[in-house]
Amino acid sequence: MFSEQLSKKFDKMVTNYPTKRSALVPMLLFAQDEVGHLSDEVIANIAKRVELTDLEVRNVISYYSLLHTKPMGKYHVQVCTNISCLLRGGEEVFEHCKQKLGIGHKQTQASGLFSLEEVECLGACSWAPAVQVNYDFHENLTPERMDKVLEQYAKK
Amino acid sequence: MADLVKHADEIKVVSRRFGKGATNIDKYIELDGYKAARKALTMTPDAIINEVKTSNLRGRGGAGFPTGMKWAFVPKESAKPKYILVNGDESEPGTCKDRLILEHDPHSVIEGVIIAGLAVGAQKGYIYIRGEYRYLLTIMQKAIDDAYAKGFLGDNIFGSGKKFDAYWHTGAGAYEVGEESALMESLEGKRGVPRIRPPFPAVVGLWGGPTVINNVETLASVPHIILDGGQKFADYGPPKNGGTRLFCLSGHVNKPGVYELPLGYPMKKLIYEVGGGIPNGKKLKAVVPGGSSTYLLTAPEAEAINLDFDSFAKTGGFLGSGGVVVCDEDTCMVKFALRIMKFYQHESCGWCIPCREGTDWLKKTLIRFHAGAGVKKDIDNINYLAQNMLGRTFCPLGDAAAIPTMSIVQKWRQEFEDHLDGKPCPYENKGSIPEPAFA
Incomplete structure (x- = not known):
């Protein structure tokens, strides 16, 4: 096992x-x-x-938000839109991810490569907006920088 | 990994070793590491507690309870083992300071745990780190292993004949677990629902034994207090508010970051000098002073207040967790209230009804209201629902949801009126700045 x-x-x-x-x-x-x-x-x-x-x-x-009983994407993209991120464009980054990946909140691509989730505060408030892909933090993002982050994972 | 910032007004105590490679145990020792634990081994438990009392150290998680007093509540004799539990479940929106301590100075937390153990007679400490901070768990695991290898942890710590074991533990995503009794439930492998008190954890805590639960920053402050004396630490801040604190500045400021400033530092200077002011010359509208569960301040209130526990208590507010979130004039406060409530609704454990139902109704009302389908009586209803949660829940999550909501409705009522009669949000597409200013 x-x-x-x-x-x-x-x-x-x-x-x-x-x-x-x-x-x-x-x-x-x-x-x-x-x-x-x-x-x-x-x-x-x-x-x-x-x-x-x-x-x-x-x-x-069922209590813990990081635990999943169904398969997620190989790369699980978690976008924070809580207050500090909201003020610095977290929602724009989330919208951008939705369009770019063609999936919505808590959805996984058919290929299984990416899944997407809008998450609560990641503890990166002073470096907002922040995204976690699996356990890796990506901070001070813009839609353009988010593209680069996604490309980097897609190439792996 | 997160960027470090600097300002001339900072007094670096807890952040003294940031960026100096102190995750390496030899480097930590070179930078006065583990001297405080050795010193504590020569002191009586009462002397350690008195030193912490002298320092006026108050809990850095948000509640601000005097740490020395908390330790003194632990009974001297206990049939069950006593425990130290480090609360590293940092998840209060706006707060990102414990992350830096664990990233740059993990040994200071281990040292603080050992000293707390000596003070209350505990032989085991658990360091709980939130699940999202996986890279910090790796750092902490190595730090603990290194401390065992040096003989600083184990059956004969520092050759003193005394025993102390420290363990890492990780959560898996839950804000509620940051509440101390829910934290114990989670560490015991259960759902993180709060326990009823009394009995308090100092008497009946983990596995029924007396337990001291302290925030990461609180325990990281302890070695400095023991080594340099409680008085020196106390003198950094105003009376009864000892020491310095890591303030996490975020939102609409030019230089966001985590700054270590003495308690009592003026909020106005934090925003305009340390934080470099508000981008694009915009005006200040609101400040979340210490994480999303605190009463929000209007611009004149924020510009008049000092950052210490008692200055906030005088105004009926809370200093909170150190997470200072700055909102400029183009922030929609209705949307801000909605986002805060969405968070609490998501995180409510559902154990008690005022919180479970209250957060859900408030979220639904605020969504409808912000979308332009609100009616005038909703405004009073939002305030009324929040007031009815306050003080009526098992744990402070209900209060945490009610407090910001009430303050937003009361202080920015006009903005709610501006959303009435199907009018579109007057701030739409104005609320966020596209480019982080300091990157």
Whole structure:
């Protein structure tokens, strides 16, 4: 299910706390990073590791906005439009991404390359407007600079 | 990764090591790192707490609770283990300072955790970092590993015979988890819904043990207080408001950035001198003084206030998280209120009804209103709904949604009137500047 490295990491993580389930949120995030999304198999595997039922794990997943039970694009473009970004053109960047990628909020391209999401504050307020592609920050954006960012990923 | 800025009025305490390569443990040690922890090992727990009390350090997450007092609430004897929990779930809109501390000076946080542990008798500390800050988790993991390798963490810290373990932890996207009781729930592997208090975390916290929960910046300030003395830190700011603070300047200013300034610094100077004023010679309309959950200030209010906890308390407001968001004359305050409410509606955990229903109704009303379908009684209704959330929820998220909304309706009522009778938003396409001015 998981790479040997991640499996080992999980074995260590559950020992970092007095209760195994305490490692659940980071484990879900790391599993998603490796597998792409939290499939039924991933959920069942992790539930076993932390001694919970699948349902209990799903109940936690639905709370956290970074956790997904369906596949996302290879590059998940997350555009912040919260107040600091709003004042510096975050909405324009989001509109631009919609047009450029041909998809809307929480949608994925048919090719599976890009997905798009309008997100809440990323903690990049002094460098607004900001976008996160997977975990990489891109800051001080304009529609033109956003094009370059997208091209850079498309070429990878 | 984020750009650093400078201004002559800055007093660099917490940001002293920014940009100096202090993620490297040897560099950190060279820059006086881990001296404070060694010093704390020679002090009694009471002496450490007293030093922090002398410093007048108040919580940098937003609530401004005196840190020394918080530590003193932890019972000396406890059948269950005690814990230190670092709140690095920075997600208050407008706030981006903890990110810089974790990026440039992770060891100062670890050192602060060790000292807090010595002060309250805890042997374990957890450093919780929001999920979006993945690159910071990597930095923190390395910093913790390096501290173990040097013997600064583990079964015999600094050869003292004392034991202290520190662990990293990551969230996965949730503003609500920044609230301390929800943070504990999240760390315990659950949905981040708040707990009812009392009992307070200092008595019953993580896994039922007494727990100190402090913001990243608060704990990063502690080594400086122990090393240089609480009095020196206190003297940077006005009475009862010790020290300096990282102010995150954003929005319509020429030089946005994170600046470390003494508490009590005038807001007017922050905007016009440190921040270089408002782009294109425009006039100031509004300021969010400390993250989106604070009362907004009008231009005359902002130009008259000093940035310390007590100056804000006198006006009935809050200094908040240090996130100062500046809005110029072309900002539509109805749209601004809408964007704030959209955020709180998205982040409400749904646990208690006034917040879950209130944020949703307010968002719907504001969307309709901004689109030109508002009626006059909506204006009072928005204020009324917000007032009815205030103080009626389990955790401060309901208050956080109500406070900016009420202040916008009360202070910029005319702008709501301007949207009535199907009139288009008078500010459409004027609200944002196309090019970040400092890039």
